[in-house]
Amino acid sequence: MDKSLERFxxxxxVDTQSDDTSFSVPSQAKELDLTRLLQSELKDMGIESHINEFGILYGKLPGEKGLDPIGLNSHVDTALECSGKDVKPQIIKNYDGGYIHLNDTYKMSPAEFPTLGEHIGDDLVVTSGDTLLGADDKAGIAIIMAVLYHYVTHPEEKHHPICFCFTPDEEIGRGPDHFNAKEFGAKYAYTVDGGIWNEIATETFNAAHATVIISGVSIHPGEAKGKMVNAANVAMAFDAELPPLKRPQFTEYKEGFNHLVEMSGGCDSAVLRYIIRNHSREELEIQKGEFRAAAKAVEEKFPGAKVELDIGDDYRNMKEILDKHPEAVDQAVKAFHSLGFEPVFQPIRGGTDGATFSFKGCPTPNLGTGSYNHHGRFEYLSVKEFRRMIDIVKQIVKA
Ligand SMILES: [Zn+2]
Structure with missing residues (x-):
């Protein structure tokens, strides 16, 4: 087995699941188990790195003088939806296109997971059915480590200075909180954190959230006539005022949505929490306006009810920055072409840590890893595509 697959x-x-209920940084100390393992493997390669107080590992492999330092990033943590403890990866050699039996209970086939049909003849790494695989984003880490190893063991091949960092807590949205573009030192960078190998992501959503706090008038139901204003009823009416077709289940591609994440309350008061998403900033503002209009409408329909609306911005579409600094995308496209591949540009219906890196001063599109069905037991890695991404990233940083 080659070293890059062994690393993966x-x-x-290593169990590195992050925890959104924890306030510590990183959210789980066990995330550092992998970060420290990476540091010791880097040391064995002769590459210096340091882990700072926020659990971020930064390092640099010096390259040709005068060339732009290029950055590479992946996250060490795994998703919350499925356990990452005792992961027992299985290798399916030369996949025949039929059922893959993960264990006695779970199996997968191209009928349920159409991308599998594209991997006939590949070697696949799958789970044992009890956990996720963690290719998101340990495939990204293994790709970066393979590239570093390649250039350390081939000193005759010239390359750009390579700045790399491994971050905790991406899955709970805190990955880039403590990212420092100066400490990183790259002119531009790539998160290696996608699925489909040839997708370059340059667009994310613009993200905002709305909290709606509704106060009603609570009174004994026996004496309620003409007096009670049930906050729970107002809450339902509020949600009904928003355009129903802008719910996530009715949107795709570049259509934005308003997503009711949580709702609680009773007669006296009720709370609704939404996330608001759109690739276009103008359209995001229109959606925010719909929330304000809904608040006004239900206050009119339910005299005596009070609606408090708190809208805030979260992250922004990185396209704004990448359009102004096209080097990162140009360099990646050049690398794909020089190896005879055509990249695909697909806007992400979500965010990436690279979006925040970009706004913090380091333009950072996202690259794929050749892994699929993230965040669950059906996650798998195509070894062929994983190796191909190693070649592409090697090519990106090549002098
Ligand atoms: Zn990820």
Whole structure:
């Protein structure tokens, strides 16, 4: 087995699940188990790195003088939806296109997971059915480590200075909180954190959230006539005022949405929490306006009810920055072409840490890893595509 696949299999066995209920940084100390393992493997390669107080590992492999330092990033943590403890990866050699039996209960086939049909003849890494695989984003880490190893063991091949960092807590949205573009030192960078290998992501959503706090008038139901204003009824009316077709289940591609994440309350008071998403900033502002209009409308329909609306921005579409600094995308496209591949540009229906890196001063599109069905037991890695991404990233940083 080649070293890059060995590394990947070693990394997925380390439990690094982050925790959104924790206030510590990183959210789980066990995330550092992998970060420290990476540091010791880097040391064995002769590459210096340091882990700062926020659990971020930064390092640099010096390259040709005068060339732009290029950055690479992946996250060490795994998703919350599925356990990442005791991951037992299985290798399916030369996949025949039929059922893959993960264990006695779970199996997968191209009928349920159409992308599998594109991997006939590939070697696949799958789970044992009890956990996620953690290719998101340990495949990204293994790709970066393979590129570093390649250039350390081939000193005759000239390359750009490579700045790299491995971050905790991406899955709980805190990955880039403590990212420092100066400490990183790259002119531009790539998160290696996608699925489909040839997708370059340069667009994310613009993200905002709305909290709606409704106060009603609570009174004994026996004496309620003409007096009671039930906050729970107002809450339902509020949600009904928003355009129903802008719910996530009715949107795709570049259509934005308003998503009711949580709702609680009773007669006296009720709370609704939404996330608001759109690739276009103008359209995001229009959606915010719909929330304000809904608040006004229900206050008119339910005299005596009070609606408090709190709208805030979260992250922004990185396209704004990448359009102004096209070097990162140009360099990636050049690398794909020089290896005879055509990249695909697909806007992300979500965010990436790279969006925040970009706004913090380091333009950072996202690259794929050749892994699929993230965040669950059906996650798998195509070894062929994973190796191809190693070649592409090697090519990106090549002098
Ligand atoms: Zn990820």
């Amino acid at each position: 299999l070693r990394y997925v066995k």
